Amino acid sequence: MRVAYKQIWVGMTLCLVTGMSVVYAQNTPGALAPGNGTVASTRLSLQQCIEIAQQNNVQIRQGQLTVDNTNLQLRQSRLNLLPTANFQSSQSLSGGRNIDPRSNQFVQQSINSGNYQFNATATLFNGFTLKNTVKQNDLALQASQQELRATQNTVSLTVAQNYLNTLTGTEQLLIAQRQADVTRAQLERMQKLVSAGSAPEANLLELQATLAGNELDIVNAQNTLDLARVALLQAMNVPINQAFEVEPINVPDPGLTPYTETVQQIFDVAASNLPEVKGADLRVRSAALGVEVAKGYLYPTVALSGNLSTLYSSAARRFSPNGSTTQQQTLYFVTGPDGLQTPIYQNVPGGDMDIFPYFDQIANNFNRSVSLILRVPIFQGYQSRNRITTARISQQSAELTALNTRLQLRQQIETAYTNMRAGANRYRATQTQVVSLERAFQVAESRLNAGAINATDYSIAKTNLDRARASLVQAKYDYVFRTKILDYYQNKPIAF
Known part of the structure; x- marks a missing residue:
């Protein structure tokens, strides 16, 4: 049953997200502004519920922060390709026996001196570490975005689950109320017959007991509906003291034509479209580039450096x-x-x-230089080798995660496909049962009116029909949305 509901939830989400359902609450005055924690409109569609939940959900907000942080890392890795520049200055005051920074000779006096340097360094080659880091962070950003989409889908499924429970509870409540109305009408007629002496009083008592059972069914259905509404509000992270109704979705009676696609065809399409799979594959590619980044530390580093400097000393004379x-x-x-x-x-x-004037010293002491730097790693305590090993382990872990993601996806599709076929068989059998029980109830009602059967037999026939109708409603939603989840895996538009 849990798997069956999951198929229904996904289908419900897709129906609204793809714009296949009609959203009336968007035109309702005083509609809910997502994220404010209150429900001001009297009717909400599934799309509105999903928007509210996604803006209030903490996991989605955390996922967005992860995307922002990964984007910042990507920007920084790109900026690391640019040369670095630094300016350094020092101002000192010393007394007694000092070295004149200009003449490099000992003097016996207080000296006020200043030193100014500007340095710029550009990395020409470092084993392509910087470029591979940019590529790695770019793939990590794409993976984070796909993972955020997966989280949003999960939240949508949770909301759709509770939304469907609310719709189902509403339907069950209406069915229970209709059952009670039919019993009341029959009870009134039986009261007249008993008063006229045409029917025994036992029939009246049986119908009163049936009505009491119907009223209990109404209470139970109302409690189930209230719990479903609370769960829906909690899924939206909204206080439960809200008065609202859910927008019904018009689902026509489904056809029972066989589903044309096979499990393998559905899996092939889903493996190319679902964000969970895309994110896992991007993590594998990012981890592979991490290995290349680690290997880059084994290569020499070539850099070009430029330096500008000057100085000033109060001991200088001309x-x-x-x-x-x-x-x-x-x-x-x-x-x-x-x-x-x-x-x-x-x-x-x-x-x-x-x-010697200050600015004249600055101009006369001006120095410039250009250096080509070669740094060759010889021994660093096996840090580079261990870094490569760690990167390869991360790559293998990412590959196993991607493999497990596909395995779970295949199992979900296999389960959904099996449930769809079971739902079709259940709907077909329940539909036949309802037709038979409707005829049986019509016969029982006619015989009760003619006094050929007692109220107990009538109540049994009515109860059986009521339960079958309730089961047919559930079987209808069950089968329709199990087919929609298979359409979802194939990235098909949802239509009714």
């Missing part, structure tokens, strides 16, 4: 000549025949040592 005076500067010494050294002088302009 000579400022003064044209009005001259000074003698010793150039070198000449050794004479007597062994004495004679200095050779040069007259140079006189001047003073002035402070």
